Amino acid sequence: xxxxYKLILRQTDEPGYTPDLECYLRHGGYESLKKxxxxxxxxxxxxxxxxxxxxxRQEVMTxxxxxxxxxxxxxxxxxxxxxxxxxxxxxxxxxxxESEPGTFxxxxxxxxxxxxxxxxMIISCFANDVHLAYIYxxxxxPDGAKLLNRCLQEARxxxxxxxxxxxxxxxxxxxxxxxxxxxxxGEETGLIESLEGKRPYPRIKPPYFPAxxxxxxxxxxxxxxxxxxxxxxxxxxxxxxxxxLGTPNNTGTRIxxxxxxxxxxxxxxxxxxxxTIGELxxxxxxxxxxxxxxxxxxxxxxxxxxxxFKAGEKFNLKGKEVAMLDLPxxxxxxxxxxxxxxxxxxxxxDDSTDIVEALANIAExxxxxxxxxxxxxxxxxxxxxKALHRLSHGEGRAQDADYLLKIADNIPGGRTICAFxxxxxxxxxxxxAKFKDEFVAKGAADEARRAKEHSLxxxxxxxxxxxx
Amino acid sequence: xxxAHIEPLPNPLRNQPGFTVPPALEADLxxxxxxYPVKRAASLMVLHAIQEHFGWISQEAVEWxxxxxxxxxxxxxxxxxxxxMLRQQPMGKYQIKVCRTLSCALGGAYExxxxxxxxxxxxxxxxxxxTTKDGKFTVEFxxxxxxxxTAPVMMVNDEFHQGVSHAKAxxxxxxxx
Ligand SMILES: Cc1cc2nc3c(=O)[nH]c(=O)nc-3n(C[C@H](O)[C@H](O)[C@H](O)COP(=O)(O)O)c2cc1C
Ligand code: SF4
Ligand code: FES
Numbered sequence: 001x002x003x004x005y006k007l008i009l010r011q012t013d014e015p016g017y018t019p020d021l022e023c024y025l026r027h028g029g030y031e032s033l034k035k036x037x038x039x040x041x042x043x044x045x046x047x048x049x050x051x052x053x054x055x056x057r058q059e060v061m062t063x064x065x066x067x068x069x070x071x072x073x074x075x076x077x078x079x080x081x082x083x084x085x086x087x088x089x090x091x092x093x094x095x096x097x098e099s100e101p102g103t104f105x106x107x108x109x110x111x112x113x114x115x116x117x118x119x120x121m122i123i124s125c126f127a128n129d130v131h132l133a134y135i136y137x138x139x140x141x142p143d144g145a146k147l148l149n150r151c152l153q154e155a156r157x158x159x160x161x162x163x164x165x166x167x168x169x170x171x172x173x174x175x176x177x178x179x180x181x182x183x184x185x186g187e188e189t190g191l192i193e194s195l196e197g198k199r200p201y202p203r204i205k206p207p208y209f210p211a212x213x214x215x216x217x218x219x220x221x222x223x224x225x226x227x228x229x230x231x232x233x234x235x236x237x238x239x240x241x242x243x244x245l246g247t248p249n250n251t252g253t254r255i256x257x258x259x260x261x262x263x264x265x266x267x268x269x270x271x272x273x274x275x276t277i278g279e280l281x282x283x284x285x286x287x288x289x290x291x292x293x294x295x296x297x298x299x300x301x302x303x304x305x306x307x308x309f310k311a312g313e314k315f316n317l318k319g320k321e322v323a324m325l326d327l328p329x330x331x332x333x334x335x336x337x338x339x340x341x342x343x344x345x346x347x348x349x350d351d352s353t354d355i356v357e358a359l360a361n362i363a364e365x366x367x368x369x370x371x372x373x374x375x376x377x378x379x380x381x382x383x384x385x386k387a388l389h390r391l392s393h394g395e396g397r398a399q400d401a402d403y404l405l406k407i408a409d410n411i412p413g414g415r416t417i418c419a420f421x422x423x424x425x426x427x428x429x430x431x432x433a434k435f436k437d438e439f440v441a442k443g444a445a446d447e448a449r450r451a452k453e454h455s456l457x458x459x460x461x462x463x464x465x466x467x468x
Numbered sequence: 469x470x471x472a473h474i475e476p477l478p479n480p481l482r483n484q485p486g487f488t489v490p491p492a493l494e495a496d497l498x499x500x501x502x503x504y505p506v507k508r509a510a511s512l513m514v515l516h517a518i519q520e521h522f523g524w525i526s527q528e529a530v531e532w533x534x535x536x537x538x539x540x541x542x543x544x545x546x547x548x549x550x551x552x553m554l555r556q557q558p559m560g561k562y563q564i565k566v567c568r569t570l571s572c573a574l575g576g577a578y579e580x581x582x583x584x585x586x587x588x589x590x591x592x593x594x595x596x597x598x599t600t601k602d603g604k605f606t607v608e609f610x611x612x613x614x615x616x617x618t619a620p621v622m623m624v625n626d627e628f629h630q631g632v633s634h635a636k637a638x639x640x641x642x643x644x645x
Contacts, residue, residue, distance in 0.1 A: 101569045101612040132505070139516070139553045140565075140613050142626040175503040178516055180551035183611065197511035197537075199550045216506060259571035259616035266617045304570060304612075345616070347571055361570045365611055 002279040002286070005271045007245070007253045008229050012112040019147060021154040024115035030160055032236040036123045037168040056127035060231060062239030064251035068105075069095055069186075069224030070303070070343050071419075072331040075231075079128060079221060081211035088218040092130040093195065094121055095224050096137040096144075097179055097186035100303035101365060102345030105255035105267055106225035110137070110144045114151045118174065120228040122160060123235055125172050128221060132173050136191050139180040148176050183369035187418050188222040190371065201373050202418035226255060247273035250330035254344045256280060261294065261350035262287035270329065277301060277309075278325025281348055294350040298435075299324065301334055302342025304362050305423035307430035309339060339430070355438050356396075359431040360388035366424035374416040380407050381424045395450075396443035404432050404439070480549065482557055484526030493521050497536065507537045511547055515554055524555040552610070560599045560606030562644040565623045569612035575619025581609060583634050587641060604644070 011017050011027050024030070039052030050058070061076030082090060094117065098106040109117055117135075125133050137145050152174055155161040163171045177195055184190045185200045189208055192215050194200035207213060214220025230252055234242045243251045250272040258280060259265045268286050277299060281287045290296060296311040313324040315337040327333050334341045349358060367385035372378040384407050391400050408428040411421045432439055489497075497517055501510045511533060518529050525548050534541040548554045566572075566581045584607045585592035588600050597608035615621045618630035624640055632640070 098614045099612060102571055102616050103612075104614045104616055107614050138614070139551070140610070140623065143628065177503075177509075178513060180512060180516065181553035181610070182551050194512065195509060196506070197508035197543075197547070199546050257617060259619065260574050265571075265619075300570075347616070349574070353574070358570060358574075361568070361573050365569055368611060 002275045002283050004268055004285060005245070005253050005274070006269050007233055008116070008226060008255060009108065009269045012108060017112070019112055019114050019151070021115060021151065021158065024113070029115055030119055032232045033119050033122055033160060034166065036126055036235050037166055037170065053127050053129060056123065056235060059234055059239035060127070063234045063242040064249060065227065065230050065234060065242070066331055067224055068226035068230070068254065068344070070100060072341065075223065075227055078211065081209070082128060082221060083212045083219040084129070086219060089132065090128055090130050091215045091218055091220045092121065092125050092128060092133040093191065093215065093220060093222045094133070094135040094228055095186065095188065095191060095222050096135050097191060098225070099138055099183045099186045100305065100343040100345060101362070102257060102259055102300065102303045102347045103343040104257045105344065107141070107144070108255065108267055109225050109229060110141065111147065114148050115155070116229050116232060117225055118151055118155055120230070120232040121174060122165070122172060124223065124228055124231045126170055130221070131171050134175050134177045134195060136177050136179060136185070136195060139178050145176050145178050152176070184371045184420060187420060190418065191222060192220065199371070201371050204417045246271045247328065247330060250332055256329065257345040258287050258348070259345070260348040261290055261353070262348050263291060264288040273328040273330030273333070275329055276325060277327050277329055277346070280329060280346060281325070287348065290350050294352060296348070297351045297353050298349040298355065300347040302340045303345040304347070304365065305426055306342045307339040307426045308434060309337070310434040354392070355431060355435045356388065356442050357392045359427060360385070360392040362427045363388045370420060370424065374421065376411045376415045377421045377424060380411040383407050384424070384428050391439065391442055394446055396446040398440050398444040398447055400443045401432050401436050401439035404428055479527070480556055481527040481530060481545070484522070484528050487526060487528035487532065489532060493517065508539055508543065511537055511539070511544055515544070515547065519555060524558045558603070559597065561604050563606045563625055565608055565610040567611070567613045567621050568609035571616035572619040572621060577620040580620050580622070580632055580634065580637060581607070583637055587638065
C-alpha cells in the first residue's frame with residue numbers, strides 16, 4: 001500500500017497546530033539548532049580537524065539532499081562551490097517565490113509551519129558562515145510575508161536570531177523581501193537582481209554563478225523553502241539516516257502538489273521514488289482517481305515547464321520497459337523518461353481536456369512572464385502564444401503544429417541567458433509532438449470552415465471589385 | 469537643433485499633486501532601508517509600502533523614492549514598469565485578481581472571471597485590469613497563485629480565497645462596502 005511519509009509536514013496538519021513559536025517549541029522546535037550550535041570541532045581519522053560548520057556541510061552531502069526548487073541539484077555540492085576564500089561576506093537567500101504553475105508546496109510550509117523554515121535557514125546559514133540572509137517571498141503572499149516577519153521577531157526575542165545566538169557567539173540576521181508578481185524572480189539570478197532593487201533580468205552563467213558572484217557580487221547560496229527545511233531534519237537525524245529515506249540518489253521526502261482532474265487534489269508528502277505517478281493519481285491515499293466516467297489523457301509531471309506525458313506512454317528505463325503510470329516519482333526516473341519532476345507538481349488532464357487549449361493556456365503564461373532580455377525567448381514565447389491563441393479560437397491552420405515546433409526548437413539549447421528558454425519550449429515541443437494529430441486536425445478544421453465561409457460570398461464580391 | 473522641437477517621449481507615469489510622505493510612513497521606510505547594506509536593494513520594499521499607503525505609484529512617488537535611495541528616477545521607473553503588482557494609476561478600492569493559469573482554468577477560472585465581469589458591468593474580453601466607473605472594483609486575471617489544488621483561486625486585495633464558486637464570488641462582492 002503506497003502511503004504518505006510525513007517528515008516536513010509531520011505536524012502541520014495536526015488538529016490544533018498553529019504557526020506560532022510556542023506551538024513550534026512544544027513540538028521540539030529549535031532543538032536541531034541547539035544541537036548544531038553545540039557541535040564541537042573534531043579530529044577526523046586522517047588527523048585533519050573539522051569545524052562544526054564543515055561537519056554540517058558534510059552531513060548535508062552525505063544525506064544526498066537534492067534541491068526541491070526545480071533543478072534537483074545536490075545541495076551539498078552547491079554549498080561546496082561557495083567561494084570561502086574571497087574574504088567577501090557570504091549571503092543566503094531562501095527562494096520562496098513559488099510561482100511554477102501547479103506548485104503549492106512551499107505555501108503549506110510558509111503559512112503553517114514558518115518556524116521550521118526559519119530553523120532550517122538559521123542552521124544552513126550557520127553551516128555556511130552566513131551573517132545576513134533573506135527570504136524572497138512572492139508578492140502575492142502578503143499574509144505569508146507578515147507571518148514570517150512576526151515569526152522572525154519571535155525568534156529574535158528568544159535569541160534564536162540576532163547577535164550571539166543562544167550564547168554561541170554566532171550572529172545572524174534574516175529579513176523578508178517581497179517580490180511583485182513576476183515569475184522570473186524565481187530564477188535564482190533573476191531573484192538576486194530583483195533583491196538588489198533592479199529589474200529581475202537573469203544573469204548569464206558563467207561567470208555569474210551565485211556561489212561566487214551572487215548578491216552584490218558576493219558568494220551567495222540560493223535554496224528553495226523545502227530544501228532548507230530538510231537541512232533541519234538532516235541535522236536532527238544525521239545525514240546517513242536521512243539518506244535511508246527515499247531511494248538511492250533520490251533521498252528524503254518530497255511534497256507533491258497534485259492538481260487538475262483528480263478527485264482529491266492536494267499536497268502529499270512521499271518518500272522520493274517510493275510511490276508511482278499512477279499511485280499518486282489513482283490511490284485513495286492520494287488523488288483518489290479521476291472523476292467518474294473519465295479516462296486519463298495526459299500528465300504534466302513537474303510543474304508547467306515539464307514535458308508532458310501522454311496516457312499509455314511507455315519508457316525504456318535502464319533496459320526495462322516501464323509504463324508511464326508505473327514510473328516511480330523521483331528525480332532520475334522522470335529524467336530518463338524524458339521529462340522532469342521539477343517542482344514536484346503534477347497536473348492531471350482527463351479526456352475532457354482540449355489539449356490545444358491547455359497548451360495555449362500554458363503558452364500564455366510564458367509569453368507574459370518572459371523577462372525580454374533574449375530575443376529567442378521574448379519573441380518565441382509570444383509567437384507560440386499567438387499561434388496557439390489563433391488555433392484555440394477558430395483561426396488556426398493545419399501547418400500551425402509544425403510552425404509551433406519550429407519556433408520551440410529554436411529557443412532552448414544555449415540560445416538564452418536562463419533556463420526559462422527551456423521552460424517555455426518544453427511544453428510546446430512535447431504537447432505538439434505527442435498530440436500532433438489533434439493540433440493538425442484542429443487547424444485543418446478551421447481552414448475548412450473558413451474556406452466554406454469565404455468561398456461563396458467572397459468570390460462574387462472580389463469579381464465585382466476587379467471589374468471596377 | 470533646437471531642443472524645443474523634440475517631442476517628449478510619452479510618460480506612462482501620472483502626476484499626484486501635493487504628494488507628501490507622512491512622517492510615520494517615512495520612519496517605516498527608513499527602518500526598511502536598514503535591512504540592506506546597499507540602499508538600492510530596498511526599492512521594491514519601499515515601493516510596496518508607498519503603494520500600500522497611496523494605492524498607486526505616481527511620478528512624484530518615483531522621484532521621491534529615487535531621492536530617498538540616492539538613485540536616478542530611471543532606476544525606480546524601470547522597476548515600476550516591470551512588475552505587474554506595481555500600479556501606475558489608481559485602481560479600484562477592491563482589486564479582484566482571478567488566477568487564470570492551467571489548474572485554475574481547468575477548475576473554472578475563466579467562468580469565474582466572466583461572472584465577476586458580468587456582475588460588475590465590465591468587459592470580460594478586454595485586456596488587462598478593468599475598473600468599474602465608480603472606482604470601486606478592479607477585476608483582472610493573474611498568473612498561478614500557488615494554490616492550484618484548490619482551484620479556482622483568487623484574491624480580493626490582500627485576502628486570498630480558494631475553491632471559489634459563483635455563489636461564493638457573489639458573497640465576496642457583497643462584502644465589499
Ligand atoms: C524560470 C525559472 C523559475 C524558477 N522558479 C523557482 C521558484 O519559484 N522557486 C524555487 O524555489 N526555484 C525556482 N527556480 C529554480 C531556481 O533557479 C533555483 O534553482 C532554486 O531556487 C535553487 O534551490 P534548490 O537548489 O534548493 O532547489 C526557477 C528556475 C527557473 C529557470
Ligand atoms: S531566457 Fe527568457 S526569461 Fe531568461 S533571461 Fe532570456 S528572455 Fe529572460
Ligand atoms: S493555477 Fe491557479 S493557483 Fe496555480
